[in-house]
Amino acid sequence: MTATALTATDLCCRRGDRWLFSGLSLNLARGEALHVLGPNGLGKSSLMRMLAGLLPPSPDPVSGITGAIAWDGPLALMDERHGLDLGQPLGAALAFWARVDGPVPDEAINGLGLANLLDVPVRYLSTGQKKRAALARLIGQNAANWLLDEPLNGLDVAACAMVERMIARHCAGGGACIIASHQPLDIPALTRLDLAEYAL
């Protein structure tokens, strides 16, 4: 039997006065990657934050039921908030998180093309370089479960392919991954969730 990574039931999301989605239940098995799709403003990032435990599920407006989320194992969220100190050189900014999460292996630093950027202040990094740095942080967290919000934004073609391979390797190694992205993803056995089906 395949081990479960995530069980989420009856998720409903309201932000401010706006109801976004309801009745969303999903199961994710170890080794599985799920692509969350949907038009701008539908609630993909909100769902990712909810799954990360940063936004509580809202009570359903009809049934009053408040959904639940259960993960097996630690999770890591990567979104546009890279959490790296803009005033520090990249190496020092990553070293801060290494003391919290664990070190980023040299292999990952090299593979992400960051080795020559470690003395560059984070604020000077390009969009794609900051995204690569965020991916390094993700790897350093060594979490079984990944939540990736628009992981390909700002990356060049080769880096997009590298991230797809990273996700495939992570899942092949028993990890699980949910990816919110407007971009097509070339990842083996990827399943899809169209958030529009749950829109309110």
Ligand SMILES: Nc1ncnc2c1ncn2[C@@H]1O[C@H](COP(=O)(O)OP(=O)(O)OP(=O)(O)O)[C@@H](O)[C@H]1O
């Ligand atoms: N903190 C907040 N307070 C109130 N409304 C919010 C808040 N954050 C987001 N929203 C609203 O929730 C809706 C969904 O936003 P969200 O970022 O989850 O959408 P998305 O599907 O990820 O969009 P995109 O594809 O553009 O990234 C938007 O209408 C947004 O304005």
